[in-house]
Structures are given as structure tokens and as C-alpha cells.
Amino acid sequence: MRKTIEHVAQLAKVSKATVSRVLNDSPKVTEQTRDKVMKAIKESGYYPSAMARRLTTNKAETIGLLIPSPQDKTFGNPFYTEILRGFAHQAKIEGYDLLLFINEHQFNYSQLFHDRRVDGLLLVGVNRSDKGVIQLSKNKFPYILTGKINYKEANYVDADNKGGAYQAVSYLVDLGHKRIGYLGGSFDFVFNQERFEGYLQVLKELNLEYGKELTMESINTEESGYEAMRKLLESSSIPTAVFV
Numbered sequence: 001m002r003k004t005i006e007h008v009a010q011l012a013k014v015s016k017a018t019v020s021r022v023l024n025d026s027p028k029v030t031e032q033t034r035d036k037v038m039k040a041i042k043e044s045g046y047y048p049s050a051m052a053r054r055l056t057t058n059k060a061e062t063i064g065l066l067i068p069s070p071q072d073k074t075f076g077n078p079f080y081t082e083i084l085r086g087f088a089h090q091a092k093i094e095g096y097d098l099l100l101f102i103n104e105h106q107f108n109y110s111q112l113f114h115d116r117r118v119d120g121l122l123l124v125g126v127n128r129s130d131k132g133v134i135q136l137s138k139n140k141f142p143y144i145l146t147g148k149i150n151y152k153e154a155n156y157v158d159a160d161n162k163g164g165a166y167q168a169v170s171y172l173v174d175l176g177h178k179r180i181g182y183l184g185g186s187f188d189f190v191f192n193q194e195r196f197e198g199y200l201q202v203l204k205e206l207n208l209e210y211g212k213e214l215t216m217e218s219i220n221t222e223e224s225g226y227e228a229m230r231k232l233l234e235s236s237s238i239p240t241a242v243f244v
Contacts, residue, residue, distance in 0.1 A: 005045040012040035062097040063087075064118035066109070068125035080124060083146055087122055109143070110135050122146070128190045132168040147191045161191045165198025165243065172241045178208050181232050181239030183225065198242050213237045 120142035
């Protein structure tokens with residue numbers, strides 16, 4: 001038989017209201033009483049109903065994770081799968097569920113908060129001109145992007161895309177390559193543009209060959225990358241190295 005809050009109250013010799021306050025981390029409970037209740041919870045094997053706890057605290061205890069559409073651009077990309085794995089791992093540590101959403105055209109981010117479905121949002125692969133992020137910021141909803149966008153006030157985490165590309169291409173130059181190709185994603189995403197800028201900066205500084213025949217765009221899937229590389233290697237000016 002599943003244990004209830006009444007069992008815990010009887011075992012700890014306190015009221016149900018006191019047990020509830022302990023579960024909700026109320027400051028109105030003394031440390032001695034809190035320890036007694038927590039001991040009773042452990043001994044009884046009681047665990048609170050997630051639904052009841054959410055109604056009491058007015059929190060969903062869920063983080064929304066929005067991924068790009070179509071999904072093959074995400075799940076077909078090892079970079080994104082590592083990000084998803086990291087999100088899921090940390091959410092579990094923090095005691096949150098992760099709810100997955102597909103970022104379809106004109107997805108209403110704010111509605112998720114109004115419906116109390118999530119307490120915060122993680123947005124992956126957001127287009128640089130996405131307008132929904134502006135509404136999240138103006139309404140002070142908790143969110144974070146993986147990568148910057150055009151909106152300067154957006155909350156995001158990102159790598160030094162331009163600097164990383166600069167170092168990588170410089171390394172190829174140090175190996176003796178002078179005709180270096182570029183294979184990257186759409187400039188609809190800021191990080192792709194920054195990577196290209198880092199690549200181009202090295203070529204300009206060293207007066208190395210550059211032309212459209214040395215660059216190719218793909219859509220961040222294995223199949224698209226293969227096709228783009230094939231075209232690059234079949235061009236009239238075959239590069240001796242490629243920055244991807």
C-alpha cells in the first residue's frame with residue numbers, strides 16, 4: 001500500500017499541515033521539526049505526488065526543450081545530440097522533467113508559460129531573426145538559447161565561433177595548405193556566419209586564394225554534408241584542405 005502524508009504525520013507526531021510545509025520548504029518550520037519529518041519520510045518510504053506538489057507550489061517542475069523542425073536537422077547532427085544529452089542529464093540532477101517541443105513555424109513560446117506547462121525554456125537552433133524570443137524577454141519568462149541571434153537582449157550561451165574557426169584555419173595554413181575550402185551551414189544562424197568570418201579573416205590576412213568555388217553550404221545532416229563535399233571536390237578548383 002502506498003504511504004500517504006497521514007502516515008508521515010503520525011510517524012513524526014506532527015500535523016499534516018506541518019508535513020506539507022516541510023515538503024514545500026516553508027521557512028515557518030524549525031530545523032528540529034524539519035529533521036523529524038524528513039526522518040519519518042525516509043522511514044515510511046513516502047514520496048509526494050508530483051501532480052499535487054505542482055498544484056501546491058504553482059510550478060510545473062518541467063523545462064521545455066524546443067528543437068528545430070524538421071527533426072532530422074537536429075537528431076542527425078552529433079553536435080545537437082550532445083547538447084540534448086547534457087540538458088537531460090542536468091535536468092535530472094536538478095529534479096526537473098524535460099518536455100520536448102518541435103519548433104514549428106510561428107511557435108507560440110509564451111503560451112507554454114501561460115498554460116503553466118513549463119517553468120523555463122531551452123531553445124536549440126533558433127533562427128537569427130526569431131521574433132518569439134523578443135516576447136519571452138519582454139514578459140520576463142526564463143529562457144536560454146544555444147547560440148546568439150540578432151536580438152541583442154537575448155539570453156544565450158555560445159562558443160567563440162569566429163575565434164575557433166580562425167584557429168582551425170590557421171592550423172591548416174601552418175600545415176602548408178594555401179587553397180582551403182569551406183563547408184558550413186546557412187547564415188540564417190549567427191554561429192554559421194561567425195565561423196565563416198573566422199575562415200575568411202585568415203585568408204584575407206595571408207592573401208590566400210578565395211572564391212565561391214571554394215565554399216559550399218549544407219543543412220547540417222550527414223547526407224547533405226556528403227553531397228556538399230562531393231561537389232566541392234569535383235569543382236574546377238579543388239581545395240587541398242577543407243574547414244568544416
